[in-house]
Amino acid sequence: MSVQIDIAGLRPERIAVVPSPLAELGMALHALSEPGHHPGLQGWVTGVTARLDPHLADRMCEAEFLWRTTFSDLFLPYAGLPGRDTLPTPTLAEELDLLDKLTDEQFTDAALEFTCAPDYDQPGPAVLTDPAQRRRALELAATRGPRQARFAERLLDDPPRVRGWIRQFLEDCDEAFLADVWARVRHPLAADARHKTDLLRHKGLAEALASVSSAVTLDESGARITVDKLVGGRTSTADGGLLLVPTSLGWPHLLVLHRHGWQPVLHYPVGSPELAAPPSVEQLTLRMTALSHPVRMRICRLLARSAYSTTELAQVHGITAPEISRHLGVLKKAGLITTRRRGRYVLHQLDVTVVARLGSDFLEGILR
Incomplete structure (x- = not known):
């Protein structure tokens, strides 16, 4: 599966790389709510949580569905403005002003997108005007507890009031912890943006996307970007x-923001411990499947200790050489074993480094 962005006809000057304080605040709130996703931020999370005002912490829980289960598009409001070419701004206050420019319908639809809905990238009725959408939103909110159900009901009944509440909450978060974070990270983020922009100008979009992540690729025609993820979706840069x-x-x-009618956005991590070539979702699936078979698990036990020929493995396991060869083929296709020739024998051995990475690779794949 993947998210695809149709960029046919997109002019280079309409591609921008810009840091966003509001997006960084959204990610900070997510890390505070789901620290297990971000082991490298454990110290920061502990420090912020220890000094957080209890009233602000309580308010944080009240609206956490905006950043815990999903990363709400409200943290990227410039993407929803007319023209589909508005850029992030240097300060949080300016970006909150952009958030205020979203219509009540846009704001509410984005705020109540609790799950990866199948119609996320398709046109559909607005939750404020369609009774069926309203019922669905309230049902989804109720599954996350009475507090979020009450919040969703208030938002549907009085969007301007709740919008004011959210803006005040985000301003308070800025004072409590984001201002310090932004002062520390804005220069490295700006440097990364300049680097990506230079790549765009001098080496092209494919090189710039490769520097974002190996999970982001441009097809040979230069008309479609594919982001390797465990979700599917499509969007387009047409007229934006x-x-x-x-x-x-x-x-x-x-x-990847691919909401229908919004400017496509790639929100990507910098300074990450990503491997030089992390496996694609397809490769990860192959590896997990290859290791799930009991015979292949027993073969791996031997190959983790030493190199064996097909004949030796067949003798040890009491099955035919062709059967062993089929199992070895599955493991080799998944990139889990290496082979080398010794005289007239071909020896196979488990690539322990690859197998050891599977836990972190799996976590990265499902969180990507």
């Missing part, structure tokens, strides 16, 4: 631009 937003807090998340 493409925006790349770096984050210092985001790894392992690589987010």
Whole structure:
């Protein structure tokens, strides 16, 4: 599966790489709510949580569905403005002003997108005007507890009031912890944005996307970007631009805004411990499947200790050489074993380094 962005006809000057303080605040709130996703931020999370005002912490829980289960598009409001080419701004206050420019319908639809709905990238009725959509939103909110159900009901009944509440909450978060974070990360993020922009100008979009993540590729025609993820979706830059937003807090998340009618956005982590060539979702699936078979697990037990020929493995396991060869073929296709020739024998051995990475690779793959 993947998210695809149709960029046919997109002019280079309509591609921008710009940091966003509001997007960074959204990722900070996510890290505070789901610290297990971000082991490298454990110290920061502990420090912020220890000094957080209890009233602000309580308010944080009240609206956490905006950043815990999903990363709400409200943290990228410039993408929803007319023209589909508005850019992030240097300050949080300016970006909150952009958030205020979203219509009530846009704001509410984005705020109540609790799950990866199948119609996310398709036109559909607005939750404020369609009774069926309203019922669905309230049902989804109720599954996350009475507090979020009450919040969703208030938002549907009085969007301006709740919008004011959210803006005040985000301003209070800025005072409590984001201002310090932004002062520390804005220069590295700006440097990364300049680097990506230089790549765009001098080496082209393919090189710039490769520097974002090996999970982001441009097809040979230069007309479609594919982001390797465990979700599917499509969007287009028609009549708009493409925006790349770096984050210092985001790894392992690589987010793609592909909401219908909004400017496509790649929200990508910088300074991440990503491997030089992390496996694609397809490769990861192959590896997990290859190791799930009991015979192949027993073969791996031997190959982890030493190199064996096909004949030796057949003798040890009491099955035919062709059967062993089929199992070895599955393991080799998944990239889990290496082979070398010794005289007239071909020896196979488990690539222990690859297998040892599977836990982190799996986590990165499902969180990407």
